[in-house]
Amino acid sequence: MSEHIASPKLYxxxxxxLMICTAATVWAxxxxxxxxxxxxxxxIATLKATLVVLxxxxxxxxxxxxxxxxxxxxxxLGIMLALTLSDYTTRHELTQQQAQPAALVARRVAP
Amino acid sequence: xxxxxELYGQFETLxxxxxxxxxxxWVFLVTEVLFFGGMFMTYTINRHAYSAAFGVGGxxxxxxxGGGNTVVLIMSSLTMAMAVWSAQVGKKQLITLFLIxxxxxxxxxxxxxxxxxxxxxxxxxxxxQSFDITFCSNHPAPCGISAEDAAKEKTEIAEAFEKDPNxxxxxxxxxxxxxxxxxxxxxxxIIGAGLLLWLIKEAVAKRFGxxxxxxxxxxxxxxxFVDIVWIYLFPLLYLIDRHN
Numbered sequence: 001m002s003e004h005i006a007s008p009k010l011y012x013x014x015x016x017x018l019m020i021c022t023a024a025t026v027w028a029x030x031x032x033x034x035x036x037x038x039x040x041x042x043x044i045a046t047l048k049a050t051l052v053v054l055x056x057x058x059x060x061x062x063x064x065x066x067x068x069x070x071x072x073x074x075x076x077l078g079i080m081l082a083l084t085l086s087d088y089t090t091r092h093e094l095t096q097q098q099a100q101p102a103a104l105v106a107r108r109v110a111p
Numbered sequence: 112x113x114x115x116x117e118l119y120g121q122f123e124t125l126x127x128x129x130x131x132x133x134x135x136x137w138v139f140l141v142t143e144v145l146f147f148g149g150m151f152m153t154y155t156i157n158r159h160a161y162s163a164a165f166g167v168g169g170x171x172x173x174x175x176x177g178g179g180n181t182v183v184l185i186m187s188s189l190t191m192a193m194a195v196w197s198a199q200v201g202k203k204q205l206i207t208l209f210l211i212x213x214x215x216x217x218x219x220x221x222x223x224x225x226x227x228x229x230x231x232x233x234x235x236x237x238x239x240q241s242f243d244i245t246f247c248s249n250h251p252a253p254c255g256i257s258a259e260d261a262a263k264e265k266t267e268i269a270e271a272f273e274k275d276p277n278x279x280x281x282x283x284x285x286x287x288x289x290x291x292x293x294x295x296x297x298x299x300x301i302i303g304a305g306l307l308l309w310l311i312k313e314a315v316a317k318r319f320g321x322x323x324x325x326x327x328x329x330x331x332x333x334x335x336f337v338d339i340v341w342i343y344l345f346p347l348l349y350l351i352d353r354h355n
Contacts, residue, residue, distance in 0.1 A: 003126070005199045015189040022181050022345075026174070029350035037354055041346035049339045056192045056335045066134050073141040077148045081155075088156050 004061035014055045021048045116323025129325050136329040140336050147340050150295065154288050154347060163274040164281030166352030167244060167267065168289070171236060173227060177349040180223050181341065187216035188338045194310075195331045198324035206327065207314040213334065214307040217300055224297055231286070238283040238290075244268060245279075267355070289348055296344060299337045306330045 025044040029037065054060040059070055122128040158165045194209035231237060234254055235246040245268055247254035251261035272278045310330055313319065319327055 008193060008196060011189055011192045018185045025346055025350065026178055029353040032354040038351065041350055045343050045346050048342045052335050052339050056188055057332055063130055066137055069137045069141060073144040077144055080148055080152060084152055088159060
């Protein structure tokens, strides 16, 4: 197994793709898509990061154990983000009725 | 003693030795992913909780400088990848050239970052006693913006104050995270620049080639990782609320 050498043409192609993605993310930011703006921005950033990892960082041509280490990083980051957000994004202020048990009691007494 | 790629006793082949070094660098980068991940997590939670203040804060950033810096940093990743390629195919002079280009582009990035920090200082946007999110909308002249833009900014800030009466405090939270995250990123760039200086010295001495290029390769991994951090910082800090 000898070292894989990627061609400069490939690197320049990846660079151009990254430039196009950068322009696209700035362009998309000015369109009002409500809460989907953040989704699109992060999707484009993830696409760019994937290109950098696969080609500039040679992950595509790395041994399986190196790829496993990269996968672990992403997986554990995912656990941290998903579990923390599942808590923070589902917290809501109590409404007055929920906050005052007496109101609940009163409602139950007089249906 | 200079290390020029001799085989150490614990390895069977040079290739195994190089794979091990690369794997070690990746393991370090995993810890970096989780380290920066914690900061991104903090940012996301606070942005979710104080979206009005974070929107106003993000829109005060200079998109031309931030976008330009994104281009500069991705370009430096390209020159770094080319330096690794030059080493792999044994073009010894090109290695030095591409490493110097990478260092220069990194320097441009840090210079622009310094200009941005100075701007934030002039605009009273450093968290602390003199922090005032309304400063530029009230004093357009020292901020170098037109009266028209100032009026627009004033309405935007007034609307945000209606959504969040503690806008000034929560905007400070945004700027604390802005300086914390970009500062940590810049620190990584400075460390990267130090590594590049050392690589340039070694490359001038013609120590790298097809047989031995591990230092160029794994410094490249580090440099690209720092690039990826910026790829996420740019949209999260600069672009989040531009559509308003």
